[in-house]
Amino acid sequence: MPCRPDASVAAFPKPSDRVATGPRRRVAGANIAQLLMAGAWIPMWFFLNLYLQQVLGLGAFASGSALLPMTVAIMIMMIALAPRMIGRFGPKPLIVTGLFALAAGMVWLSFARPDGNFWVDVLPASLLAATGMALAFIPSLGTALSSARPEEGGLASGIVNTSYQVGSALGLAAMTAVSSAYGAKELGNPVALTDGFSAAFVGAAAIAAAGAVIAWLTLRTNPAPAPATPDALPLDTGRDNSRPA
Secondary structure (H helix, E strand, O other): OOOOHHHHHHOOOOHHHHHOOOOHHHHHHHHHHHHHHHHHHHHHHHHHHHHHHHHOOOOHHHHHHHOHHHHHHHHHHHHHHHHHHHHHHOHHHHHHHHHHHHHHHHHHHOOOOOOOOHHHHHHHHHHHHHHHHHHHHHHHHHHHHHOOOHHHHHHHHHHHHHHHHHHHHHHHHHHHHHHHHHHHOOOOOHHHHHHHHHHHHHHHHHHHHHHHHHHHHHOOOOOOOOOOOHHHOOOOOOOOOOOOO
């Protein structure tokens, strides 16, 4: 008897079905957090670099060096701070708080002035944004991966990586359109450029804030382990249970 193609295909679970064996809500929430975090973070780096070069007049090497404090801060906090805070508070509070901090940092950057300077207009706000990124990235990535079974780790890793890359591309494309509409296409005009970059920072902040709200709604706070009850403890009968009665 000929084999039905639809029956043979149905015998193998689709990738989406395999991921669904884990908590769907946590997988979706963590991937959305990664997507929106990238949609805010990558445009911030792009337009901050443009502000440093086209408005403040820094060269390529100087503008790259100006971003080093943010890079170092992220590295230190991701290695030393984030794992400890995850162990103490769980991933959800860190994801939500981190995305809100990222949004706050970009709102702060939107107040950069055409005649500003690095120490006042860039450094404090960029460090706040870096703190938010460091707090949100590790727990959202860990949640997306830990929600899958061990044999599905490669699939989960591919999905979360795709979410981050898609968010980066879409966020940068959208914020480029926003900045151009608000004056960033007027090269040589520091005031217009600053207005356009500020609009992009505000738009990116809205993306990060939306990610924080979605994470708060979709992720579940891990409950603390319940204390052992007397009924769950072995009874001490006063005799050696290793010997036969």
